[in-house]
Amino acid sequence: MSTSIGQPVERVDGSRKVTGAARYAAEIPLPGLVYAVLIGSRIPSGRITYIDTSQAERAVGVLAVLTHLNLGPVAEQQPPLMPSLGGGPAPGQTFFPMRDDVIHYPGQHIAVVVADTLERAQHAASLVDVTYAETPSITTIDQGRTQVYDAERIFGGMMPGRVTRGDVEAGLGQADVLVTATYRCAPNHQNPIETSATTAMWDGDLLTLWDGTQGPNATQLTVAAQLGVPLDQVRVIAQFVGGSFGSKAMIWDHPALAALAARHVGRPVRLMLDREQMFYSVGHREEQEQYLALGARSDGRLTAIRHHKLSPTSHFDDWAGISLACSATLYACANYESVYRLIRANTITPSFMRAPGEVEGMFALETAMDELAYELGMDPIELRLVNHADVDPESGNPWSSKGLKECYARGAELFGWAGRDPRPKARREGNLLIGSGMASAFYPVAPVFTPQRARARLYADGRAVVQASFSEFGTGVTTAMTQVAADGLGIVAGAVRLECGDTALPNTVAAVGSAGTAAFSAGVHAAVTALRGELVERAIADVKSPLHGVDPADVDVLDGCMMVRGRPEIGETYGELMRRNHLTDVEMVGSWSPPPPGGGYASATFGAQFAEVAVDQDLGSIRVRRMTGVFAPGRILNRRAAHSQLMGGMLWGIGHALLEATHMDAVQGRWANASLGDYLVPVNADAPDVQIDTVEVEDTVVNPLGVKGVGEIGLVGAGAAIANAVFHATGRRFHQIPITIDDLV
Numbered sequence: 001m002s003t004s005i006g007q008p009v010e011r012v013d014g015s016r017k018v019t020g021a022a023r024y025a026a027e028i029p030l031p032g033l034v035y036a037v038l039i040g041s042r043i044p045s046g047r048i049t050y051i052d053t054s055q056a057e058r059a060v061g062v063l064a065v066l067t068h069l070n071l072g073p074v075a076e077q078q079p080p081l082m083p084s085l086g087g088g089p090a091p092g093q094t095f096f097p098m099r100d101d102v103i104h105y106p107g108q109h110i111a112v113v114v115a116d117t118l119e120r121a122q123h124a125a126s127l128v129d130v131t132y133a134e135t136p137s138i139t140t141i142d143q144g145r146t147q148v149y150d151a152e153r154i155f156g157g158m159m160p161g162r163v164t165r166g167d168v169e170a171g172l173g174q175a176d177v178l179v180t181a182t183y184r185c186a187p188n189h190q191n192p193i194e195t196s197a198t199t200a201m202w203d204g205d206l207l208t209l210w211d212g213t214q215g216p217n218a219t220q221l222t223v224a225a226q227l228g229v230p231l232d233q234v235r236v237i238a239q240f241v242g243g244s245f246g247s248k249a250m251i252w253d254h255p256a257l258a259a260l261a262a263r264h265v266g267r268p269v270r271l272m273l274d275r276e277q278m279f280y281s282v283g284h285r286e287e288q289e290q291y292l293a294l295g296a297r298s299d300g301r302l303t304a305i306r307h308h309k310l311s312p313t314s315h316f317d318d319w320a321g322i323s324l325a326c327s328a329t330l331y332a333c334a335n336y337e338s339v340y341r342l343i344r345a346n347t348i349t350p351s352f353m354r355a356p357g358e359v360e361g362m363f364a365l366e367t368a369m370d371e372l373a374y375e376l377g378m379d380p381i382e383l384r385l386v387n388h389a390d391v392d393p394e395s396g397n398p399w400s401s402k403g404l405k406e407c408y409a410r411g412a413e414l415f416g417w418a419g420r421d422p423r424p425k426a427r428r429e430g431n432l433l434i435g436s437g438m439a440s441a442f443y444p445v446a447p448v449f450t451p452q453r454a455r456a457r458l459y460a461d462g463r464a465v466v467q468a469s470f471s472e473f474g475t476g477v478t479t480a481m482t483q484v485a486a487d488g489l490g491i492v493a494g495a496v497r498l499e500c501g502d503t504a505l506p507n508t509v510a511a512v513g514s515a516g517t518a519a520f521s522a523g524v525h526a527a528v529t530a531l532r533g534e535l536v537e538r539a540i541a542d543v544k545s546p547l548h549g550v551d552p553a554d555v556d557v558l559d560g561c562m563m564v565r566g567r568p569e570i571g572e573t574y575g576e577l578m579r580r581n582h583l584t585d586v587e588m589v590g591s592w593s594p595p596p597p598g599g600g601y602a603s604a605t606f607g608a609q610f611a612e613v614a615v616d617q618d619l620g621s622i623r624v625r626r627m628t629g630v631f632a633p634g635r636i637l638n639r640r641a642a643h644s645q646l647m648g649g650m651l652w653g654i655g656h657a658l659l660e661a662t663h664m665d666a667v668q669g670r671w672a673n674a675s676l677g678d679y680l681v682p683v684n685a686d687a688p689d690v691q692i693d694t695v696e697v698e699d700t701v702v703n704p705l706g707v708k709g710v711g712e713i714g715l716v717g718a719g720a721a722i723a724n725a726v727f728h729a730t731g732r733r734f735h736q737i738p739i740t741i742d743d744l745v
């Protein structure tokens with residue numbers, strides 16, 4: 001019986017956050033705490049020929065300066081690149097810095113300065129004297145066009161570099177209409193409010209890390225592997241994380257460097273990246289070009305899709321955000337080809353940034369679909385319905401749940417799509433050109449590979465504690481898990497306390513790929529179901545219980561009272577049972593083992609995005625006036641938190657389409673706008689009226705509660721809907737994002 005799941009329960013950690021009681025990784029007070037500051041390379045490529053730390057070492061308060069000359073032991077074999085969903089070590093890249101004098105990318109960490117205050121450490125860092133021998137670098141696609149290679153596999157080896165089905169050439173030949181274009185996306189950086197940070201403390205051989213991470217277990221596994229330390233000697237605590245958007249999904253080198261620094265000075269060390277370092281040290285959404293060819297019959301049916309991506313990656317890893325997965329499965333099409341091409345560049349390995357790859361891929365695909373709709377003289381929704389994939393075109397498997405047609409219909413109704421005059425530049429308000437556009441939304445249900453565990457304990461006073469290792473990085477997962485626990489135990493949410501963010505608690509996977517809440521819900525559900533079952537069994541076995549001998553299948557629990565279904569007068573509370581049996585508490589660990597991937601179903605989340613823009617003809621400024629998004633993400637655990645997640649994603653679509661770009665100064669080999677002042681993101685004044693609705697779809701395949709996740713789907717397609725609206729308003733089609741005022745005037 002569900003009384004809590006789905007309700008818009010307020011955040012259980014809200015008051016701790018607004019009062020400042022919630023502690024983040026760089027706010028842990030420890031006796032003897034000292035401060036570490038990282039120094040990054042000023043050049044993108046070359047060698048350190050000379051590094052003089054003597055002046056820094058003599059500065060007041062300085063305890064140590066670590067460089068490649070004295071770093072201390074790092075494991076010979078660094079862990080392989082593996083996205084944190086895999087359950088193993090999840091390094092951001094396979095390269096660990098400060099082991100020799102070679103510079104592979106700008107900002108590469110070359111020294112750690114430790115002092116008794118942050119200011120003294122920062123000052124000493126300015127005294128470290130470094131001389132470089134710079135070699136030619138490649139930091140942009142344009143610089144690397146002669147260095148292109150076809151990726152064999154990407155994404156830590158998990159995804160093939162090339163996917164084909166049917167005959168794409170033949171399919172293009174059968175087409176009545178062709179749309180081909182090259183789409184360009186600027187590099188983007190995640191920029192959470194809390195910059196990445198680690199506090200490290202050794203107690204003998206035991207290392208404790210307070211780390212801002214999307215996966216405490218991922219940090220534990222990665223740092224243990226990076227340093228060559230046994231897993232049981234590393235504990236990671238990450239109760240609160242101040243946002244991340246993928247920057248804390250993979251584990252970079254700073255947690256291990258903090259640990260090495262702490263061991264070196266024999267004191268606990270706090271290491272916090274500054275804002276500029278967030279642009280160099282924790283990955284980013286890579287610059288990319290996508291070539292897309294769509295062929296279609298005159299009735300709109302797709303005959304071929306060819307989708308190629310070109311992007312820079314590091315010297316160490318074949319990384320590309322999975323921009324091409326959407327075109328393989330979103331629409332029914334027999335002939336398909338996708339190819340990832342990479343450029344060896346002087347960059348840190350690019351990484352996760354919210355909907356990594358999907359959002360860029362869908363910008364290209366959904367812009368091309370809009371172009372195709374115009375070529376065919378078809379309504380964009382009609383074109384998408386004609387090509388609706390009733391089964392997964394890639395595997396041929398049925399969807400575990402879908403709801404996309406309902407999303408189109410509901411979105412069109414809410415937005416007021418019917419009767420839209422499709423002609424560009426047809427609608428004006430004074431100086432403003434008004435346009436509307438739409439796009440599909442698509443995000444895969446990421447497979448989880450490892451069992452998800454949780455512990456549930458009920459005390460005789462009727463209160464429960466539920467524990468699991470996952471961190472709360474602002475999504476509201478702690479609140480949602482409180483609701484899952486309350487419903488599973490048959491108690492009110494107010495009687496549940498959720499403890500999380502500690503590898504000393506039962507293991508969970510990292511919260512990435514929109515899979516965190518879904519995965520954790522399965523572990524928590526398993527634990528509370530086991531605990532409830534244990535209590536009911538004890539009552540049934542107890543001759544003094546009114547439930548003695550009752551079939552457990554006939555027992556309901558409501559507000560902590562076990563009772564025979566339909567006969568509430570026969571029953572007793574958990575507390576009565578426990579006190580009579582001298583039990584102060586009852587505790588169970590639950591574990592959910594995910595089904596093996598490819599079990600006969602394809603799983604993804606779908607939605608429909610709509611946007612209206614007003615473009616000032618003289619100024620070239622674009623205002624997004626309203627947005628509508630309808631999504632089918634399976635079971636919603638907390639309506640309020642889900643709404644926030646979806647709205648945050650949609651508003652990010654404004655950033656992706658119109659604002660966000662990190663500019664590489666290819667001469668310096670450095671980002672030209674590595675600050676929050678120069679890297680533009682939408683602010684409240686940019687935020688229009690956002691209308692969000694969900695379509696209920698039941699999914700009995702993905703996990704016990706049928707949760708598909710809301711973390712990223714809100715962003716996917718939002719930028720394309722805006723770009724399509726800009727075309728409708730102005731008659732000008734842009735194939736690159738962000739679309740800026742400069743482009744329009």
Ligand code: MOS
Pocket residue numbers: 214245246247249352353354355356511512513514
């Ligand atoms: Mo999310 S960008 O998969 O951490």
